[in-house]
Amino acid sequence: MRLNISSACMFIQALLLAQGAISEAQLTVDFYRSSCPNLQFIVRGTMQVAVMNETRIAASILRLFFHDCFVQGCDASVLLDDTPTMKGEKSAFPNANSLRGFDVIDIIKANVEAYCPGVVSCADILALASRDAVVLSGGPGWNVLLGRRDSLTASVSLAKSNLPAPTDDLNTLIQKFQAQGLSVQDLVTLSGAHTIGLARCTTFKNRLYNNGGSGMPDQTMNMAYLQQLQSICPSTGGDDNLALLDFMTPSRFDTLYYKNLLYQRGLLNSDQELYSSNDSSTSTIVSSYAQNWRLFYQNFATSMISMGNVNPLMGNSGSIRKNCRVVS
Numbered sequence: 001m002r003l004n005i006s007s008a009c010m011f012i013q014a015l016l017l018a019q020g021a022i023s024e025a026q027l028t029v030d031f032y033r034s035s036c037p038n039l040q041f042i043v044r045g046t047m048q049v050a051v052m053n054e055t056r057i058a059a060s061i062l063r064l065f066f067h068d069c070f071v072q073g074c075d076a077s078v079l080l081d082d083t084p085t086m087k088g089e090k091s092a093f094p095n096a097n098s099l100r101g102f103d104v105i106d107i108i109k110a111n112v113e114a115y116c117p118g119v120v121s122c123a124d125i126l127a128l129a130s131r132d133a134v135v136l137s138g139g140p141g142w143n144v145l146l147g148r149r150d151s152l153t154a155s156v157s158l159a160k161s162n163l164p165a166p167t168d169d170l171n172t173l174i175q176k177f178q179a180q181g182l183s184v185q186d187l188v189t190l191s192g193a194h195t196i197g198l199a200r201c202t203t204f205k206n207r208l209y210n211n212g213g214s215g216m217p218d219q220t221m222n223m224a225y226l227q228q229l230q231s232i233c234p235s236t237g238g239d240d241n242l243a244l245l246d247f248m249t250p251s252r253f254d255t256l257y258y259k260n261l262l263y264q265r266g267l268l269n270s271d272q273e274l275y276s277s278n279d280s281s282t283s284t285i286v287s288s289y290a291q292n293w294r295l296f297y298q299n300f301a302t303s304m305i306s307m308g309n310v311n312p313l314m315g316n317s318g319s320i321r322k323n324c325r326v327v328s
């Protein structure tokens with residue numbers, strides 16, 4: 001048999017693929033089946049204790065995963081502490097004085113290391129803990145795809161540019177999601193995470209007193225809701241006072257977040273934009289989730305998997321950190 005160059009290349013490639021020497025990089029559900037068979041129990045058990053201690057921690061962990069994936073992909077870059085030579089993402093404006101749950105991730109990591117040292121990435125721990133946060137808040141479960149590795153760097157500048165702001169309008173939100181390969185539907189669906197958790201006054205104050213520099217409150221806001229928020233969040237001071245993202249069922253993962261939007265009771269401008277910006281591509285999804293929790297649950301699981309697939313580090317890239325705060 002005579003081989004020309006291109007068929008020889010194909011032959012070698014097939015051989016390497018068969019031996020696993022090069023691989024079509026893909027996350028898998030059973031990545032740690034033999035290297036850390038108890039992984040899912042350890043993460044779930046630790047999350048259970050954490051949520052029993054403080055209900056809000058579920059929301060904080062879920063948000064950590066989002067802020068990880070939107071900056072360099074889901075690579076645990078958000079967990080890195082500053083060093084003399086590297087400024088981490090924790091001090092970036094959207095994260096500073098805002099992100100929580102790092103200590104819980106440390107505890108999960110320590111528990112996992114005790115059973116399977118040096119095997120499981122911090123990025124995968126964050127993906128599993130987020131799923132468990134949703135389940136423990138009464139929301140849907142899904143099979144988490146695994147096999148991510150941890151970054152060797154963080155990017156404070158990407159944290160500033162990529163993460164959406166609560167003041168963003170709908171077009172900007174759509175663009176920021178699309179920049180991560182996520183769709184308009186993912187935007188509306190993942191925003192449903194605001195069915196749990198809290199936000200600081202500073203993130204919505206302009207809507208209450210000086211919307212868009214008008215000197216007036218946001219005219220689209222429900223009047224009773226506006227007054228309620230003004231009592232929590234005064235025009236001067238109180239920037240760190242907290243308000244519920246879903247004031248109806250603040251710690252239950254349900255569809256009340258979307259129902260609130262129908263009645264102009266979204267907390268952040270970015271929430272209400274999904275329904276009130278006269279763009280039917282998002283408002284129809286909001287209406288359908290408000291009526292159909294099954295659809296929201298199904299789509300939330302799917303969108304979380306899509307977000308978890310944003311630029312994972314795999315194969316020989318990155319590392320498995322021993323301590324999630326430090327590159328190793």
Ligand code: HEM
Binds near residue numbers: 066097164193196
């Ligand atoms: C669509 C664009 C989004 C914007 C503009 C946004 C903005 C915010 C802001 C400003 C806060 C309050 C932060 C503070 O008070 O310091 C917050 C909280 C939260 N966000 Fe988002 N977010 C968005 C999407 C998401 C997504 C996709 C998720 C997860 C899948 C998420 C999960 C959460 C959770 C659970 C909280 C509450 C955290 C806690 O109580 O500790 N958000 N978000």
